[in-house]
Amino acid sequence: MKKGWIAYPYVVWLIMFIFVPLLLIVFYSVIKTTDQGIVFTLEHFQRFFEPIYIMVLLRSLYLALISTVICLLLGYPLAMILASKDYRHKRVLLLLVVIPMWMNFLLRTYAWLTLLEKNGVINSFISFLGLPKMELLYNQGAVVLGMVYNFLPFMVLPIYSVLIKIDKSIIEAAEDLGANSRVVFRKVIFPLSLPGVVSGITMVYMPAVTTFVISRLLGGGQFTLIGNLIEQQFLYTGEWGFGSALSLIMMILILFSMAIMSKYEKENEGGGLF
Amino acid sequence: MTNQEIIRLVDVSKTFDDTPVLNNINLYIRRNEFVTLLGPSGCGKTTTLRIIGGFEDPTTGKVLFEGQDITDVPPYKRKVNTVFQKYALFPHMNVAENIAFGLNIKKMDKKLIKEKVENMLNLVNLKGFENRSVDSLSGGQQQRVAIARALVNEPDVLLLDEPLGALDLKLRKGMQIELKNIQKKLGITFIYVTHDQEEALTMSDTIVVMNEGVIQQIGTPIDIYNEPKNAFVADFIGESNIIDGVMIEDYMVEFANYRFKCLDSGFDPNEKVDVVVRPEDVKLVPKGQGMIEGRVLSVLFKGVHYEMLVQSNGIKWLVHSTLMEPVDSIVGINILPDDIHIMKKVR
Numbered sequence: 001m002k003k004g005w006i007a008y009p010y011v012v013w014l015i016m017f018i019f020v021p022l023l024l025i026v027f028y029s030v031i032k033t034t035d036q037g038i039v040f041t042l043e044h045f046q047r048f049f050e051p052i053y054i055m056v057l058l059r060s061l062y063l064a065l066i067s068t069v070i071c072l073l074l075g076y077p078l079a080m081i082l083a084s085k086d087y088r089h090k091r092v093l094l095l096l097v098v099i100p101m102w103m104n105f106l107l108r109t110y111a112w113l114t115l116l117e118k119n120g121v122i123n124s125f126i127s128f129l130g131l132p133k134m135e136l137l138y139n140q141g142a143v144v145l146g147m148v149y150n151f152l153p154f155m156v157l158p159i160y161s162v163l164i165k166i167d168k169s170i171i172e173a174a175e176d177l178g179a180n181s182r183v184v185f186r187k188v189i190f191p192l193s194l195p196g197v198v199s200g201i202t203m204v205y206m207p208a209v210t211t212f213v214i215s216r217l218l219g220g221g222q223f224t225l226i227g228n229l230i231e232q233q234f235l236y237t238g239e240w241g242f243g244s245a246l247s248l249i250m251m252i253l254i255l256f257s258m259a260i261m262s263k264y265e266k267e268n269e270g271g272g273l274f
Numbered sequence: 275m276t277n278q279e280i281i282r283l284v285d286v287s288k289t290f291d292d293t294p295v296l297n298n299i300n301l302y303i304r305r306n307e308f309v310t311l312l313g314p315s316g317c318g319k320t321t322t323l324r325i326i327g328g329f330e331d332p333t334t335g336k337v338l339f340e341g342q343d344i345t346d347v348p349p350y351k352r353k354v355n356t357v358f359q360k361y362a363l364f365p366h367m368n369v370a371e372n373i374a375f376g377l378n379i380k381k382m383d384k385k386l387i388k389e390k391v392e393n394m395l396n397l398v399n400l401k402g403f404e405n406r407s408v409d410s411l412s413g414g415q416q417q418r419v420a421i422a423r424a425l426v427n428e429p430d431v432l433l434l435d436e437p438l439g440a441l442d443l444k445l446r447k448g449m450q451i452e453l454k455n456i457q458k459k460l461g462i463t464f465i466y467v468t469h470d471q472e473e474a475l476t477m478s479d480t481i482v483v484m485n486e487g488v489i490q491q492i493g494t495p496i497d498i499y500n501e502p503k504n505a506f507v508a509d510f511i512g513e514s515n516i517i518d519g520v521m522i523e524d525y526m527v528e529f530a531n532y533r534f535k536c537l538d539s540g541f542d543p544n545e546k547v548d549v550v551v552r553p554e555d556v557k558l559v560p561k562g563q564g565m566i567e568g569r570v571l572s573v574l575f576k577g578v579h580y581e582m583l584v585q586s587n588g589i590k591w592l593v594h595s596t597l598m599e600p601v602d603s604i605v606g607i608n609i610l611p612d613d614i615h616i617m618k619k620v621r
Binding site: 179183191 | 355360423
């Protein structure tokens with residue numbers, strides 16, 4: 001490393017904007033201000049173990065899990081269609097998958113509001129048909145829908161990029177050796193696409209667990225997720241200590257699940273986005 | 275070698291997006307035969323192989339296997355196995371798992387599978403490589419795994435699509451001999467695709483020469499080399515002098531302003547023909563003793579022989595000889611009747 005100095009600006013940047021803030025979060029999470037001044041405490045972490053907050057965490061993990069599973073079930077076939085040679089309109093389809101990502105995240109989620117509202121597009125259509133209006137907004141379903149809609153491309157693209165790289169002759173070789181299309185998928189295509197699946201899951205699950213915009217807009221504040229909880233501590237209740245503790249707990253959880261993921265990914269190099 | 279027919283292509287044609295690739299291929303292949311489909315790239319040889327393997331459907335025509343029509347049978351139900359050009363090994367499996375793939379699908383007994391995999395590894399000289407990952411193997415080793423993976427299924431026919439194309443010359447020569455030995459030992463029909471005429475001559479029982487989707491000639495290597503049916507085959511198999519000539523009468527052909535005796539008959543009087551003479555059949559003799567005379571234009575040393583260009587009456591003769599004639603010397607040229615091959619003009 002003769003040109004180590006080239007890294008210095010980056011190192012400074014990382015220290016200023018990542019390391020120092022992280023230290024501050026750790027700092028805030030273990031102190032409180034009392035009459036005697038600042039003292040060390042673990043009460044913020046203890047507070048997290050109250051049932052109401054555990055419930056919030058479990059709900060976040062649960063909704064994110066459901067969204068991830070739905071994304072996988074919807075995204076894998078779509079990725080396969082995109083990667084197949086025979087499909088004529090795949091360029092158009094690929095573009096349709098990518099285009100929403102060019103639009104503002106908030107805007108996309110607001111769009112769903114107008115669709116799902118009591119007097120929104122869908123309900124207007126339903127009542128036009130003479131059917132009773134439905135509660136489409138402010139429930140778990142709406143939150144999951146928002147997550148799936150926003151994060152689906154992050155599932156499709158990594159899987160697609162792995163599938164398209166699978167050599168067609170490998171599939172032919174499997175057919176040649178007696179595998180019908182189901183066996184080809186089970187023994188060759190799916191195992192080879194695992195790196196894409198793993199990074200797809202990571203890329204959907206992580207933001208889904210921590211989101212607060214989707215749950216606030218589509219869940220109407222009734223579905224507090226861990227992201228909302230953290231947001232509240234900093235913006236509304238001013239309990240920075242508790243907010244920092246929550247953030248740290250989230251980080252540890254994410255680190256933990258990343259470690260598990262990368263264990264599955266270890267041998268299959270390439271393809272993934274992580 | 276028995277004469278029992280195993281595969282027959284009947285009037286097989288294939289077009290890709292309106293481009294004809296195969297034109298009315300009729301071909302039969304006998305049991306235990308080593309057949310080579312030989313031709314330049316784009317001649318349709320690989321397509322023919324893929325039709326036999328089931329990876330392409332012929333546009334028209336039929337594929338028969340032991341007399342039964344298998345045109346619509348998918349690849350996984352055919353009793354043929356393929357060695358692919360780029361090996362196509364499964365990257366997520368080790369060597370043993372690759373070889374056992376076909377047997378596992380047949381739900382064969384685990385112990386038996388292990389035994390068969392071991393036997394195969396012995397056959398292809400890869401003993402002890404069971405647990406190696408396929409990425410860690412050299413090209414030649416990967417090739418052997420691909421061959422073992424196909425052969426372990428004991429197919430009636432093994433299809434090989436330019437399997438040695440990616441190997442260097444020395445390795446290729448070694449593998450040619452190995453493949454031929456394996457074929458003899460197991461008594462399996464090999465259908466082998468190559469563009470390398472030398473490879474075809476070395477290994478085959480029968481060579482099918484193809485060009486532009488049409489079979490040009492089918493025959494033993496000796497037949498094809500010595501009696502090429504047309505100028506294309508003569509040119510493609512080995513090097514040749516192909517000269518315009520006129521058939522004066524039976525057993526008499528004129529070219530290079532000289533009337534040569536030959537062994538061919540049955541042409542119209544004064545019919546224009548292609549005359550093919552192999553470079554090693556052009557005999558150089560001292561000036562004045564030849565049928566025609568020429569001037570040496572260039573000499574190249576090729577190891578076993580010298581390659582010379584000799585100009586005579588407007589024709590440049592390619593000559594292979596173990597004796598060197600100096601550049602610019604005048605030499606006589608003799609061509610024996612036996613070495614003159616007369617072909618009808620195609621165009």
